[in-house]
Amino acid sequence: MRPQNRRRFRRGAAAVVVAAALLAGTVGLSAPAQAADVTDGLALWYKLDATSGTVAVDSSGNGRNGTVNGTAGWSGTGEGLTFNGSDTYIKVPDNIMSGMNSITVSMDVQIDAAQATPYFLYGFGNTSNGAGNGYLFTTGDTFRTAITSGAPSTEQNTRTSTALPRSVWKHVTYTQTGTTGVLYRDGVEVARNTSVTLTPGSIGSGTTTADYIGKSLFTNDKLFKGKMRDFRVYNRALTPAEVLMVSGNTTGIATVTDPSLKIAALIDDADSRITLPMKEGIDLTALAPQFTLAQGSSISPASGTPRDFTNPVTYQVTGSDGTKRTWTVSAQIMRSPVLPGLTADPNIVRFGDTYYIYPTTDGFAGWSGTQFKAYSSKDLVHWTDHGVILDLGPDIGWADSRAWAPTATAKNGKYYLYYSADTSIGVAVSDSPTGPFKDPLGKPLIARGAYAGQMIDPDVFTDDDGQSYLYFGNGHAYVVPLNDDMVSFDASKVTEITPSGYNEGSFVIKRKGTYYLMWSENDTRDENYRVAYATGTSPTGPWTKRGVILEKDLSLGIKGTGHHSVVQVPGTDDWYIAYHRFAIPGGDGTHRETTIDKLTFDTDGLIKKVVPTLSSIDPVSDGTTLPTNTTRSLRSVNFPGRYAVVRSDSLGYLDPVTSSSTTAVKQSATFTVVPGLADGSCYSFRDSSGRYLRHKDFRIRADASNGTALFNKDATYCARPGSATGSVSLESYNYPGRYIRHYNYELRLDTYQDNATFRADSYFTPVSPWA
CATH class of the missing domain: 2.115.10.20 (Glycosyl hydrolase domain; family 43)
Incomplete structure (x- = not known):
């Protein structure tokens, strides 16, 4: 479960700057270490923990105090500053982003249930004729951060598709460096844009005179209504581990890495669940994912420990404050999307x-x-x-x-x-x-x-x-x-x-x-x-x-x-x-x-709820095609769409359909059990709907030393334990060692089988009736 009370280890009048705090969260520590606050690169830090006054004190040491306009709803340590939605906002000193090629903006925010829209949590930039003209801002409806050098039509958004929850404290962080903007909620990434072309410092050529907290750069927008505390601006992009640390989410997991991941791990912080979407062909029995945690937190089993992910596994994260949380981590083979690109x-x-x-x-x-x-x-x-x-x-x-x-x-x-x-x-x-x-x-x-x-x-x-x-x-x-x-x-x-x-x-x-x-x-x-x-x-x-x-x-x-x-x-x-x-x-x-x-449909003909997956579907066949990596059909090259005997290419035979002499065609292939599945792997003959078919005098051979047995339509045949090859072949009962004509048979292994095609390379004189 998610901890209800997360001690915010950054509180205090003076923060200790420790180089280790600037490193990405070290995982798998033998014991939690005392985490120091992240102060390197601070350009502005408003704790908003005063009890009165009109000054938002800058605790970064840079002297960028802000001016609180309107009614200042101070509540002291813990509850921050209340913005009434009517006249409260903070004017930040001009040119706050000047010279910045990278940036982090971070805060705790509680949006009032009555917040009117549109609104900004903060906006740094310029206003012309009542409209924003180059700015960086974050809003909660829809939760997004936008940067532009001009009008809204040129905004470059890092956005989610949902609103930031109201009436509860949430931690919000936006980082931008290079071409990448990342939006975080409670220390966990929720949106990413890898096509950002503007730097914060380029807005207004470094001159910004409409820098606000709780106020939009558009005069017709609404003021922020709610509470805010611990507002920070850095002149660099914090690492994921640092974002976790600043957010106070000491038992969170910022990222998961593994060389076999198809895409980034899917982290559900609210429900303490992680899904690892893996590339096809990966062995799930020995994955060793690496976890990025907040500085000073630890995880058990240790990060990088090989584990069997055939079924979901659990990890326990212990925060630097002693808080514990159990995470459930599952791995899925991801075969979607089915088409390339967007x-x-x-x-x-x-x-x-x-x-x-x-x-x-x-x-x-x-x-x-x-x-x-x-x-x-x-x-x-x-x-x-x-x-x-x-x-x-x-x-x-x-x-x-x-x-x-x-x-x-x-x-x-x-x-x-x-x-x-x-x-x-x-x-x-x-x-x-x-x-x-x-x-x-x-x-x-x-x-x-x-x-x-x-x-x-x-x-x-x-x-x-x-x-x-x-x-x-x-x-x-x-x-x-x-x-x-x-x-x-x-x-x-x-x-x-x-x-x-x-x-x-x-x-x-x-x-x-x-x-x-x-x-x-x-x-x-x-x-x-x-x-x-x-x-x-x-x-x-x-x-x-x-x-x-x-x-x-x-x-x-x-x-x-x-x-x-x-x-x-x-x-x-x-x-x-x-x-x-x-x-x-x-x-x-x-x-x-x-x-x-x-x-699928139920017995009343109503459509059942579709289960959306990352794995998509297995290849399908209707009996007229040979799908890949699942059931293969036994097909005669002489009778397309039907199943018939295939004979040696050195001999002729009597075509049972035309009653004419025809040169035979040779086909050579084998039924093969997937390596590693030979022991005990089972297969049976069925039609394309999965039904057993009637047939005569078939024997099945698991491998060269396993002998033969009369085929039983109600039986399932398994490879002999210890079989070296896992190969099977069909042979005639009446003509030992030869391959007899047959209709509509399929060899089914299991959902992972491969390479099941018909082997037929012996001579057989057709007899009537064919059955």
């Missing part, structure tokens, strides 16, 4: 034997991207980038920006791409699912302003009778049947179907006679962006809302889960949901990434 609004669809994703190209301010790309996969895991398939600039004459939310479908031997551009909906046509796509209309299919709300986020659903329907809208949801040409519709048939909570991103599927309308709720910039759904009896409703099926999981750093699409594996009841989330780490509403998870 993408959003993924539309997943299957054409032929291939899956495709058509996403928004993300990462642009104001969602101002101009290009659409296509990605393809045989197994929903390994994706091929086919490059740009439509570029608004050269390919579309009526729009050149804000390329969003495409959706694709096939009909009439053509492929149709519907998309949002400049808040209108267009359509493009191609002979290939990977383009190039061309504009057949020379104008929007649905122009901006045609109906209430934004004309964005198209989705196409084709019913069993061949009728296609177009769904679209933001704020309002609409549906209209498409004409057979797929590029026109009867405007009189446009129907509004807006369900409660709807924002955007309509998507429709049909399963067992039931229609499912899904959509995204809240704003895509909100970490609470989520997917809800309704069921209906027709493509146009009426719809019965059922609830939310996909939302954030903060323990895994998963936020903003929405604007999804769903695909079914043909011939199965297996469904998968593709969606975007904030990029991990540091993403937001314009920095998103695409992932895929499983979507």
